[in-house]
Amino acid sequence: METTRRQLVAGAAGIVCLAGDLRAMSSRADTPANAVQTSETEIIITINDATVGSEDRAAWVSVTLSVPTNRTIALEYSARTSTRNAAASPSEPQANTPRTIARGYLIFQPGEQQKTIEVPLQHPLLPGKSIDVELTDYFIYPQHVYASRIGTIGSSVGTPTQIASRNDMTELPPLPPNGTVVFSDDLRAPDFASDSGFRADGKPCWQSRPSHGRRQDGNRELGYYADPSLNPEATVWDIDPSTGHRFIQAEYVPTGLSDGKGGKLTPGWQPNVPFKYTAAMVTSLTLFNSITTGSYVEFDVKLSKIAGSWPALWLKRANNESPLEIDIIEAFIKSSDYPVDAITSSIHWGGKQGHRTYGASVPLTHLEQGADIFSRFNRFGCLLGEKQITYYFNGKPFCAMPNLVGIGSWYMLIDVAVGGVVGEPPEPNMFPARFHIANIRVIQFG
Template sequence: MSATRRQVLAGAASVVCLTGDLYATRSRADTPANVVQSTESEIAVSIDNATLGSEDRVARVPVALSVPTNRTIALEYFARERANESNRPGPQANTSQTIARGYLIFQPGEQQKTIEVPLPRPLQPGRSLEVELADYFIYPQHVYASRVGRVTTDDGTPTHPTPRDDLFELPPLPARGTVVFSDDLRDTDFASDSGFRLDGRPCWQSRYSHGRRHDSNQELAYYADPTLNPEAKVWGSDPSTGHRFIQAEYVENGLSDGKGGKLLLGWQKNVPFRYTAAIVTSRTLFNRITTGSYVEFDVKLSKIAGSWPALWLKRVGDGWPPEIDILEAFIKSSAYPADAVTSSIHWLGDKGHRTYGASVPLTHVEPGADIFARFNRFGCFLSERQITYYFNGKPFCAMPNLVGVGPWYMLIDVTVGGVVGQPPDASIFPARMYIASVKVIQFG
């Protein structure tokens, strides 16, 4: 394509991502050969320059990582057209219009992607196009990117970079495994405080191994049990389907301590617990998850602002970290997207507690994905080098296995507050998680 006037996209410097201890070898097939191998890694994101002919209707903008990633990184972009600074005579000229929005998902081994921005018309003199690169639904503990590139009109020799999209497919689920654990949680005595039934058989445990509160997260809810806390329902069954649910509730008068007083938050003076949380763990029931295990939860969530549902694994024993988070939904407001989940790992590195996490739009793997409208299967497969996460049987996210072989047990919970903050409206509670089934398949 020929042109006498070009549009130039100015690239932006990158920002440094999370650092962490990486695995030292790459002998297995689930470790892409070009993934950086070092004890400490910094991954930066950058937008390159590009030029367009004056009649071009698509801007192709290269985005690159400083090294091939060893974990999933999800980015979002917005393209906006606006007037150039020198052509803004008044406040109204500062208005902009979003003309494109999309996602870039870097999977392990990938380093470069191309943003394609369709232009409604050729860029006119005095107008510019801004392409903002940012995290998709930012993982609470760190920031990967926040940069803006600009397309402006300029004269010169056009250059058209060749679009490049690295593609390293995540591994599919293995075949021919053995189901070593399966439960639908429908038994009336499916959970207890001790993790054992009255006849001595193990069951789900209705609390953490260390107790019924999580002050270090500044959570607002007490992990209640209906046997110990009569004012809390905590769990029940859907009368139409029979599916088990657990729930976080609002208790206006606060929870009783059984001694004439109220249970108080440990991190706020004289403030009672007015919310309950619900948790069930397989610590006493099944705690043999290890390398070669696939763990899957079939669940449906509720969009209740201020709630924090999660599906995760904890290593046997009371130490923390490590931790594997299959799903966390940080529901801060009613605007929470219906296809957003966060998957992560926590481990103990040379510099103390470390974490990798990715918030991935599930419509990237399944159009119309909705974690609130229907049941979905969330799982993870633990290999020696990599932990791969699955949505309805399709891989969507991966992290290096920096947490070891375990053994692990499962935790299912819904809490309130913490990283999602104070609920804006207590009247919309309870926040329920419906559970259709839980299973563990062992391969190899």
């Protein structure tokens, strides 16, 4: 089987991914047409074409990065029969319905550069027929489109030819031993959180809102970050009697939230429409805000799969410097089809071109068979290294990003948002969307 690289057609444009958008880049004679270029490290992702012999029962298609990645990149592939003759022009009519042959995903960890897709063939690929192998982002991280490229498997007559299968493997760092627990909380105290971040006796506690207020207008969110003392019509949090653990939740309030003055609370970006959803957030801004290099932050949590909700665990700078942020996990639950094992991890920082972000949506089943973020509690963690931030699932590393956000100090946020990038909930009566919390720890190493 032979492997070839498609070359860029003169005058065509590739795609460069900058934080949050797609922009055309100038054509380059040495850039393959089925490659995509990403920002910062100029990584070009290429899926190669392949040719199988008349006796081959599998095709091997290589996916290559122009340089080893400095961050986790998760890609999905789908191999399907082509709707046109391999020799036909792309502009010719398509006569047949494509049939999916194989699906799967590739995960490039820092330091890795090449992976191989194996496509099984039940029957020999006839001359003139072809198979398209499409490469896209795994699931969706709304801030990026790393790749949407197609490689082609064609057929030849004669002796089968093969390429060497290559899958680079770089181990992410395990958790270090002998750390010191510097913070731990199960959030079960009756006065665990307040609007001010302080208890009645003046001692710090969790704060029930973002530092800038109780609305997230910049994201066009549909939920108001409520507090039970300020919004008595809302059940913002409670203890689950079946587990004994704390939960926070977002609710549907069809009559709208009262502003306490005879009117309704409204979003700043939609002032004539009342908030019909509550959101929930607790932060450690006043309670514990000294997370820094060598800190490992761990949350033992269970999420709810409610379309239109957006649960997340993240870190913000203690001085609230924007846009610095570490998203340990986010679940962009746009529909009931959301995978039970998919989460997104990312970083946000300020670069020469403004707000920058790296993120990866990762299928956790590659790490733990039967992974499910909704049916049971799992431990999500984040280790802040001087050069790399590593993310963990039940104690095992699954994702990493370069440390472009600095040493901190940082504080923790837990929240269930509504709307924003996940859109308006399609079934409001499915709410509340609960975020269950069993324990939180910060361990300091070194």
